[in-house]
Amino acid sequence: MKILQLTNRIPYPLNDGGNIGVMYYTQGFLNAGVELSMLAMNTSRHFVDTATLPALFKQLRHFVAVPVDNRIRPLAAFICLLRNRSYNIERFISREVAQALVRLLQETSFDIVQLEGLYLVPYVPLIRKYSKAKISIRQHNVEFRIWERLAAGESGLKKWYLSTLAGQLRRFETRHINDYDLILPISQQEAATLQDLGATSDMMVHPFGIAVEDMPFCPVTTPPIRLYHIGAMDWQPNQESVNWLLEKVWPLVSAALPEARLYLAGRNMPEEYFQKKWPQVEVVGEVADARAFEQDKSILLVPLLSGGGVRIKIFQGMAMGKAVVTTTIGLEGIAARADKEVCVADDPEHFAGKIIELVRDPAKIGALGQGGRHLMEQEYDQTRLIAGLIDKYKSLCTA
Numbered sequence: 391m392k393i394l395q396l397t398n399r400i401p402y403p404l405n406d407g408g409n410i411g412v413m414y415y416t417q418g419f420l421n422a423g424v425e426l427s428m429l430a431m432n433t434s435r436h437f438v439d440t441a442t443l444p445a446l447f448k449q450l451r452h453f454v455a456v457p458v459d460n461r462i463r464p465l466a467a468f469i470c471l472l473r474n475r476s477y478n479i480e481r482f483i484s485r486e487v488a489q490a491l492v493r494l495l496q497e498t499s500f501d502i503v504q505l506e507g508l509y510l511v512p513y514v515p516l517i518r519k520y521s522k523a524k525i526s527i528r529q530h531n532v533e534f535r536i537w538e539r540l541a542a543g544e545s546g547l548k549k550w551y552l553s554t555l556a557g558q559l560r561r562f563e564t565r566h567i568n569d570y571d572l573i574l575p576i577s578q579q580e581a582a583t584l585q586d587l588g589a590t591s592d593m594m595v596h597p598f599g600i601a602v603e604d605m606p607f608c609p610v611t612t613p614p615i616r617l618y619h620i621g622a623m624d625w626q627p628n629q630e631s632v633n634w635l636l637e638k639v640w641p642l643v644s645a646a647l648p649e650a651r652l653y654l655a656g657r658n659m660p661e662e663y664f665q666k667k668w669p670q671v672e673v674v675g676e677v678a679d680a681r682a683f684e685q686d687k688s689i690l691l692v693p694l695l696s697g698g699g700v701r702i703k704i705f706q707g708m709a710m711g712k713a714v715v716t717t718t719i720g721l722e723g724i725a726a727r728a729d730k731e732v733c734v735a736d737d738p739e740h741f742a743g744k745i746i747e748l749v750r751d752p753a754k755i756g757a758l759g760q761g762g763r764h765l766m767e768q769e770y771d772q773t774r775l776i777a778g779l780i781d782k783y784k785s786l787c788t789a
Contacts, residue, residue, distance in 0.1 A: 391783060392451075393419060393502045394494065394523070397430045398482050398509040400438040400455055402447075405657050405680055406622035407702035411530060411598060412506050413446075418599070418776035420449050427452035427498065429491055431482065433460045435624070452494060458484045476558040478533070482509040488516055495520040501787050502526060505570070508533050508562075514569050524786050526572040528596070532583050534559035539696030539719075540626055564588060572786055574779075577723025594782050597723065599772035600705050602763070606681065609711035609759035610688040611752040617652045617745065618687045620680060620703055624658035631693045634738070636668055639693065642742035644669045647749050652691075655683055681710075688755050689713045689748055693741060694720035704732070705770060708762030713755040715744045725769055731761040 401412035419426045428447075432438060432455040440455050447453050460481040470477035491513055500523040505511065507530045517525055537556035541549050564587050573593045575581040581595050610616070619635065621628040632654065643650055652671045654663065659675040677683040684690075690707035694717050704724060707714050708731065715733045728734040733748070735741040748755050 391502070391780065391787075392425045392498065392500045393427070393504060393783070394452075394498075394500045395419075395426065395428045395504050395506060396491070396510045396513065397428065397506040399433050399436040400430045400440070400443070402438055402443055403678075405676060406625075408530065408622070410702050410706075414598060414600075414772065415504070415506075415528070415776070416450075417446065417601075418772055419780075420446070421773070422776055422780055424780065425451050427454075427494065427500070429454045429456070429487070429494060431456055431458040431460075431484065431487055433458045435460055452498065454490050454494065456484065456487045456490050458482065458487060470558075471554065474558065476555070476562045478555060478559055479509060479512065479562055483512050488513065491516055492520055495523075499523075502783050504528060506530070508559075511562075511566050511569065514566070524571040524783070525569070526574055526783070526786075527570045528574045529576060529580055529584065531576075532563070532580055534563055535583070536627060536696060540630065543630065543695065567591075572782070579722050592786070594779070596775065596779055597770060598702055598705055599770045599775035600709050600766055601772045602709050602766050602770075605706065605709040605766075606685070607709075607711045607763055608685055609713075609756050610686060611756045611759075613752075614649065614651060615689065615749045615752065615755070616687045617650060617689045617691055617749075618655065618684065619652070619691045619693075620655040620677075620683065622658060623656040623660060623663075627694060627696045628656065629660070630695055632663075634695060635691060635693045636671065638738035639742045639745075640668060640671065642738060643745050646742075646746050650745075650749055653683075653687065655680075680706075684710060684712065687712065688752075689715060689745065691745070692716040692720040705766065708732070708759075709766040711756075711759030711763050713748055713758040714762065715741065715748070717741070726762070726765055731758060731765050733758070 397412055401409040404410050428450050467477045470480055503517050503523045503525050505527040534556045537552055541552035541556055567587055567589045568591045570591050573591050574596045575584055576597055578595055650670055653674055655674040655677045657676045663673045690712045692701055692704055701720055704714055717736050721734055726732045733744040735744050
């Protein structure tokens with residue numbers, strides 16, 4: 391089987407959920423013997439020196455990286471606003487990417503073209519014109535919902551602008567919702583939302599999976615109990631959640647637990663986080679090796695207030711045996727039970743209470759870690775999930 395992955399950035403380094411999610415499929419397909427190619431935008435925002443890419447990329451039949459300048463330009467954003475077009479989408483439309491795509495489609499007969507998210511949708515007409523491949527789209531998130539949730543937490547002009555962006559994305563997503571031969575929502579909740587929007591195309595819920603055997607099982611239940619948050623800090627929902635954690639939750643925790651320590655890690659950490667001092671908080675910024683950073687930590691905090699899809703950091707934390715404290719939104723799409731595999735709380739007092747309870751009773755950290763690891767092994771095994779998707783692709787191509 392010949393598959394072409396289209397991505398709106400090079401999925402490396404593996405320091406955020408977006409890259410990890412794409413590489414999960416890349417590695418899974420290669421392990422399954424698929425002849426895999428990738429066309430990736432090498433964007434100004436997430437630029438990667440291709441000379442630094444790991445050997446895995448050399449296993450690809452074709453790997454094409456196209457420079458794309460997707461910097462936010464106020465004038466272009468204003469013009470899109472006047473024309474009622476989604477600037478979120480427009481920033482990823484590139485003549486050079488289109489030309490590279492046409493060349494690939496002309497020289498190779500692909501069975502499947504897998505779009506890694508909504509930002510690749512403008513290239514669907516070219517795929518239809520130059521290839522007989524079936525088109526699938528992996529829905530990382532229902533994109534407009536992220537912006538709706540962000541807008542809900544704002545007021546005034548910012549609320550209006552974010553609501554406008556959400557509306558533009560919603561119209562785009564709805565207009566193109568049946569452009570594909572197969573839709574791959576990441577959870578049942580996302581599938582239901584897409585169907586409510588009018589999706590009638592073939593659909594297969596395909597959750598993120600994890601190679602559990604490759605993840606070190608390293609619960610930490612002995613003092614000092616270290617808490618952490620890790621995530622790309624140029625993603626607005628992560629900034630929103632960290633601000634909520636630091637301003638609303640952490641004062642309650644630090645007052646009750648003067649020995650507690652919180653570590654904040656993530657790519658593109660805004661300078662303001664390094665400059666401001668919070669008690670018992672260490673701002674680490676980008677880490678070269680996320681697993682090494684997590685190794686000696688006990689509790690993963692994912693206080694997400696907006697966003698969509700699933701939180702890959704939760705999968706990894708559970709596989710490593712970390713206790714996870716998250717919100718209802720953070721747990722969306724993950725078949726974990728509150729107080730069995732994770733802790734869930736949605737207001738500052740209860741969120742802080744869960745943290746305090748775990749730190750004061752480390753045995754509960756161990757129990758949650760064991761439960762999370764078992765759930766990953768039973769429900770989210772990468773090899774089994776990828777094999778099921780390939781079977782679906784084969785039936786799609788022979789239908």
